[in-house]
Amino acid sequence: xxxxxxxxxxxxxxxxxxxxxxxxxxxxxxxxxxxxxxxxxxxxxxxxxxxxxxxxxxxxxxxxxxxxxxxxxxxxxxxxxxxxxxxxxxxxxxxxxxxxxxxxxxxxxxxxxxxxxxxxxxxxxxxxxxxxxxxxxxxxxxxxxxxxxxxxxxxxxxxxxxxxxxxxxxxxxxxxxxxxxxxxxxxxxxxxxxxxxxxxxxxxxxxxxxxxxxxxxxxxxxxxxxxxxxxxxxxxxxxxxxxxxxxxxxxxxxxxxxxxxxxxxxxxxxxxxxxxxxxxxxxxxxxx
Amino acid sequence: xxxxxxxxxxxxxxxxxxxxxxxxxxxxxxxxxxxxxxxxxxxxxxxxxxxxxxxxxxxxxxxxxxxxxxxxxxxxxxxxxxxxxxxxxxxxxxxxxxxxxxxxxxxxxxxxxxxxxxxxxxxxxxxxxxxxxxxxxxxxxxxxxxxxxxxxxxxxxxxxxxxxxxxxxxxxxxxxxxxxxxxxxxxxxxxxxxxxxxxxxxxxxxxxxxxxxxxxxxxxxxxxxxxxxxxxxxxxxxxxxxxxxxxxxxxxxxxxxxxxxxxxxxxxxxxxxxxxxxxxxxxxxxxxxxxxxxxxxxxxxxxxxxxxxxxxxxxxxxxxxxxxxxxxxxxxxxxxxxxxxxxxxxxxxxxxxxxxxxxxxxxxxxxxxxxxxxxxxxxxxxxxxxxxxxxxxxxxxxxxxxxxxxxxxxxxxxxxxxxxxxxxxxxxxxxxxxxxxx
Numbered sequence: 120x121x122x123x124x125x126x127x128x129x130x131x132x133x134x135x136x137x138x139x140x141x142x143x144x145x146x147x148x149x150x151x152x153x154x155x156x157x158x159x160x161x162x163x164x165x166x167x168x169x170x171x172x173x174x175x176x177x178x179x180x181x182x183x184x185x186x187x188x189x190x191x192x193x194x195x196x197x198x199x200x201x202x203x204x205x206x207x208x209x210x211x212x213x214x215x216x217x218x219x220x221x222x223x224x225x226x227x228x229x230x231x232x233x234x235x236x237x238x239x240x241x242x243x244x245x246x247x248x249x250x251x252x253x254x255x256x257x258x259x260x261x262x263x264x265x266x267x268x269x270x271x272x273x274x275x276x277x278x279x280x281x282x283x284x285x286x287x288x289x290x291x292x293x294x295x296x297x298x299x300x301x302x303x304x305x306x307x308x309x310x311x312x313x314x315x316x317x318x319x320x321x322x323x324x325x326x327x328x329x330x331x332x333x334x335x336x337x338x339x340x341x342x343x344x345x346x347x348x349x350x351x352x353x354x355x356x357x358x359x360x361x362x363x364x365x366x367x368x369x370x371x372x373x374x375x376x377x378x379x380x381x382x383x384x385x386x387x388x389x390x391x392x393x394x395x396x397x398x399x400x401x402x403x404x405x406x407x
Numbered sequence: 408x409x410x411x412x413x414x415x416x417x418x419x420x421x422x423x424x425x426x427x428x429x430x431x432x433x434x435x436x437x438x439x440x441x442x443x444x445x446x447x448x449x450x451x452x453x454x455x456x457x458x459x460x461x462x463x464x465x466x467x468x469x470x471x472x473x474x475x476x477x478x479x480x481x482x483x484x485x486x487x488x489x490x491x492x493x494x495x496x497x498x499x500x501x502x503x504x505x506x507x508x509x510x511x512x513x514x515x516x517x518x519x520x521x522x523x524x525x526x527x528x529x530x531x532x533x534x535x536x537x538x539x540x541x542x543x544x545x546x547x548x549x550x551x552x553x554x555x556x557x558x559x560x561x562x563x564x565x566x567x568x569x570x571x572x573x574x575x576x577x578x579x580x581x582x583x584x585x586x587x588x589x590x591x592x593x594x595x596x597x598x599x600x601x602x603x604x605x606x607x608x609x610x611x612x613x614x615x616x617x618x619x620x621x622x623x624x625x626x627x628x629x630x631x632x633x634x635x636x637x638x639x640x641x642x643x644x645x646x647x648x649x650x651x652x653x654x655x656x657x658x659x660x661x662x663x664x665x666x667x668x669x670x671x672x673x674x675x676x677x678x679x680x681x682x683x684x685x686x687x688x689x690x691x692x693x694x695x696x697x698x699x700x701x702x703x704x705x706x707x708x709x710x711x712x713x714x715x716x717x718x719x720x721x722x723x724x725x726x727x728x729x730x731x732x733x734x735x736x737x738x739x740x741x742x743x744x745x746x747x748x749x750x751x752x753x754x755x756x757x758x759x760x761x762x763x764x765x766x767x768x769x770x771x772x773x774x775x776x777x778x779x780x781x782x783x784x785x786x787x788x789x790x791x792x793x794x795x796x797x798x799x800x801x802x803x804x805x806x807x808x809x810x811x812x813x814x815x816x817x818x819x820x821x822x823x824x825x826x827x828x829x830x831x832x833x834x835x836x837x838x839x840x841x842x843x844x845x
Contacts (some may be wrong), residue, residue: 140469141464146807389825
């Protein structure tokens with residue numbers, strides 16, 4: 120009888136020693152398969168703010184290109200008011216993470232224009248998916264470009280059901296327009312807030328605010344950027360706000376600000392950045 | 408109930424009667440003779456395919472290739488062992504069958520066996536060898552048919568050669584303890600006619616077959632699977648027929664055709680794509696395929712749910728031969744290598760064990776089908792591999808769904824229940840009569 124008892128115990132131990140790693144393996148395997156199911160092509164799509172052209176990010180891209188190990192080719196799109204698209208630049212054959220800048224012929228400020236620009240972004244986006252056959256991408260918006268992206272993610276991304284967004288970063292995006300109030304009330308904000316359920320729940324999102332003084336970056340009030348938390352928090356997986364101060368923190372300088380470039384490299388592009396930049400970014404995230 | 412009992416008894420009597428028939432005895436003796444080689448081969452297969460293989464179960468779960476030094480060399484070494492031991496087993500079978508047939512008629516069994524082995528290999532000549540094309544397959548024999556899948560053909564050749572020797576060697580063979588050259592030459596003279604006749608007959612058959620089937624006689628057997636099963640409207644009937652035919656083939660010693668259909672078919676790939684995109688196997692486009700029903704749930708311990716047979720034997724059998732075979736064969740059976748049981752018990756050519764061997768997988772497939780139809784569990788969509796323990800396949804193939812594991816366990820229990828009465832009947836001959844069971 121005693122011998123039998125031992126046998127059962129050994130049997131049980133062996134069973135657990137097989138089943139537990141087997142289960143773990145199957146989870147890892149599924150994850151590997153999932154990653155393998157994603158296209159190698161994963162562009163970084165950028166939308167500039169109002170009154171800015173498709174060339175708005177040239178200095179940023181140049182700045183990014185200085186240290187990044189991999190050169191990104193740049194494709195620029197301009198969407199006309201009738202939805203037709205003009206292309207300039209090109210994506211190199213072996214570049215799987217190209218930069219694509221989407222500008223608009225009508226790039227004026229104001230809620231009515233931003234609503235239209237989100238629709239045009241959708242037009243451009245669908246054309247890009249069709250041409251380059253990617254199923255995941257990263258998005259970056261400066262100023263009102265961030266609002267256009269947010270509207271797009273809330274309302275129009277579901278029209279491309281096979282495409283998912285990996286990361287999203289907005290730089291000085293005024294979720295409450297020019298209002299300096301700490302309680303957001305503008306119609307733009309209300310619209311963004313109303314459709315927030317549509318945001319992909321797996322989204323990792325970074326909102327960067329620049330401050331020249333304690334209240335704004337000279338153009339966009341800090342409180343307006345800060346209003347983004349009401350839209351994103353509890354809707355997306357990760358929402359992180361970063362405040363950047365110091366030299367070159369006026370609104371229009373922000374995209375090529377060295378600190379922001381560092382943030383873009385580590386958090387949007389998920390590059391393997393040097394420890395110096397990593398530490399600097401870490402301080403920034405904790406210091407806010 | 409009594410009519411079932413009666414039928415079972417008749418089956419047992421038939422089984423015993425068959426076993427006493429001369430040619431059938433030769434077959435059974437041969438299978439038992441093969442047992443040690445097949446058993447060793449099965450353990451080699453476990454090492455080669457479950458441990459030292461890219462898709463081996465143990466390599467997957469313990470990441471062996473990452474930390475075992477010389478993993479690739481181990482893989483090559485065990486592959487060499489596996490090919491040498493397992494993939495030539497039918498040649499031994501051809502030798503042994505003719506040997507046993509002729510021995511019982513007191514003729515020269517050694518020469519008959521050797522002739523039979525030669526004839527069997529000749530039937531598997533690769534006629535592609537003569538092809539002028541550049542990409543012609545260079546090997547001289549169809550090596551694939553010399554392993555366990557060739558046992559049926561080897562038995563046929565052995566029986567026919569044995570028959571020829573029994574009829575045409577006029578002088579009885581007198582066995583000598585110490586052979587002399589004179590006696591050996593005498594044996595050659597006495598058996599020249601059956602040797603030449605056997606070689607002539609089988610060479611003619613082999614040559615003739617080459618015009619019909621480039622893959623030899625075995626190629627013709629496998630052509631049966633290209634029958635238009637898929638024209639049948641209901642997919643479950645197709646799956647039933649295909650697996651029934653396959654398991655029948657296994658029973659007569661054509662071991663191989665669809666033992667495991669693999670992860671490659673279009674419907675399986677579609678299921679995988681769906682599961683990856685949606686993060687779950689629920690609602691996969693092809694819930695009922697031969698892969699999701701048969702591979703994953705009706706193949707526990709190899710075709711015929713043979714792990715259930717082992718459980719039934721170890722639990723209830725009083726047949727010491729059965730117990731010995733089961734005790735030595737359970738480990739490979741966990742990784743779905745059941746060949747030691749097929750030749751050891753033997754299951755091959757046993758009317759008694761053939762019935763549950765065919766029924767148990769059918770029952771498992773019905774249970775699985777019902778569970779899938781009623782959405783009790785998601786279908787198997789993630790890849791499963793041949794050497795995964797059978798009762799874990801459903802669980803791992805659904806990405807860790809406990810209900811699938813439960814269905815596997817139920818299947819195993821039901822299959823054991825199906826095997827059990829046949830083991831009890833077998834007990835009666837061992838204990839010498841149907842006294843207390845009825």
